[in-house]
Amino acid sequence: MEHTMAAVAAAPIANRHWPEEGWTRVPFWVYTDEDLYQHELETFFYGPSWNYVALECEIPERGSYKRSWIGERQVVVVRGENDAIHVWENRCAHRGARVCWKNKGKEESFTCPYHQWNYALDGKLQGVPLKRGVLKKGGMPSDFDNSQHGLRPLSVHVEGGSIWASFSENPLPFAEYCGEDVIVNIRRQFPGKKLKLLGYNRQLIPGNWKLYFENLKDPYHATLLHSFLITFGLWRADTQSESIPGDSGHSVMVSRNVGRKKTDAAAEIARFKEALELHDLDTVTPRTEFEDGKVVAITHFPSVVIHQQANTFGMRHVIPKGTGSFELAWTFFGYEDDDDEMTRLRVRHANLYGPAGFVAMEDGEVLSESQLGAHHYGHRNAVVEMGGRDVEKQDHMVTEVLIRAFYKHYRKMMRI
Ligand SMILES: [Fe+2]
Incomplete structure (x- = not known):
């Protein structure tokens, strides 16, 4: 179906052809092609999208x-x-x-x-x-x-204290642009309570802006790359979870804090460091806040990733700067009616994130690696078959379904 679409519509990027395998492959030229990048800006950011x-x-x-x-x-x-x-x-x-x-x-x-x-x-x-x-x-x-x-x-x-803008004079209603699964999770974190600004971080990552969305659509990596999450039980492959593809290129990734324990699944993972100890467990000891016990990361395409992990809340604003670089502007916040201890925990847990965060530091590094691996390799394709070849919701983390669903949407919008 995707091929038919590309054939009838005038292809804006005429010299590029998506691999035959479809959404289980991502050609590396999507991270380096200048014409494609200009067309992305027009199609998504300056088009009918709602941008944070x-x-x-x-x-x-x-x-x-x-x-x-x-x-x-x-x-x-x-x-x-x-x-x-x-x-x-x-x-x-x-x-x-x-x-x-x-x-x-x-x-x-x-x-x-x-x-x-x-x-x-x-x-x-x-x-x-x-x-x-x-x-x-x-x-x-x-x-x-x-x-x-x-x-x-x-x-x-x-929306509940978050501000969104569109260059379109007549965009879809915000909730409709988000789709049901995404708006429900946004309203969970932004229920209409007044927000309190806690601070900022900014960093420039030498990678294509889409790699950041893909990183937050990739629970598979989170269970392997991030020693800190795995070892101290904030995110693990064996916890109950969901990977939910959404409308308009969005997605929701759900996990749960499990606490520190060694299970068979964790033992298989090299970065589970049993001998690693923290003298101060404050950073990995959240206070229960949401009754559902969930940890949620929303990728809201094309402008922001919204996170809730431990007691930290953040907006990760993605600002593209050419094909090979993007700025990531982090805004940390809480609710105005938080007590002092909750505010302290939100700030403390913010140490997980930002340019030097115990977790996020590793993402900045691997994204720049992927970008290096894309340069001069436009003829090669990334393989995204973990968790099967479909684009439907899955109830585990060992999957790349959200990346596949994203490229299904991307190709439709880009007519490529
Ligand atoms: Fe990560």
Whole structure:
């Protein structure tokens, strides 16, 4: 079926052909091809997708703003009048210069540094210097209409304190874009309680941006690569789990904290380090928070991975920077009504993640390895057959089903 589709639609990447095996193979050129990358930006980030941009708690007051990214485009997220949240392109309507140069702050209005065109919090143009000219000379034509030259606004959706934006004027309703399994899990973590910002990490990973989504669609690696998770019982191959492919390229990966114990399954895994001890078990000792006992990682395509592990919550914003690099911007948060001990645990457990996290450090390293293995090997294919060749939900971790389901969606959207 995928082949038929590619045949009828004009293939945008005419010189590339997907391997005959279909979604059980990933050709390595998907990580290095420049034309493909430009088409990905247009198709996903600048298309009808909902993209994560910020948390409401980052812009608490009227005039508070955060600069953010959708693909390689900069946007600004602003709290305006009557608590309305606006997202607009950080790009002056006049000559395209960036209007906002800081990552965060608070302003009454925004003024472009080039010719001082001034914009209201909602992005509407409210002032053009020398609009009527000087000494009756120059200036804008008399019919120049400010209302036609504002900063380009994006569609905005707020879901339980998380802010999403779309370049489409008429995107699918957010819940529909997410699909049932994803929206249920987002609402589990964002039930409408006020959020509290706990901190940031940022890192540049020398790999293709899709590799990050694939990493979080790959429970198989988590049971093998991450000594810390395996040894201290935060994530193990023999725990009850689910791998749930979602709509629009999303997925949900569910596990459970099991505590430290050696089982037959764990003993098979080389990185289960029985002799490894921690003097302080705080980082691997979560307080029970969700009654369902689940640990959930949501890949929300194309912009973010949402994690809940131990007591840490994080948004991992994926910002592509060309074919071979992406920025990963981590935002750690909790709930405003957390007690002091819970806040302390959330911050402590954040040590698992970020550029030097006990767990995440290893992902940054292996993704750069995969990228190195893609360069000059466009004629080779990655094999993703673990857990079978289908794309249906599975109830175990020894699977690459989520990667297969992702490439099924990717090929349909990219017409490749
Ligand atoms: Fe990992």
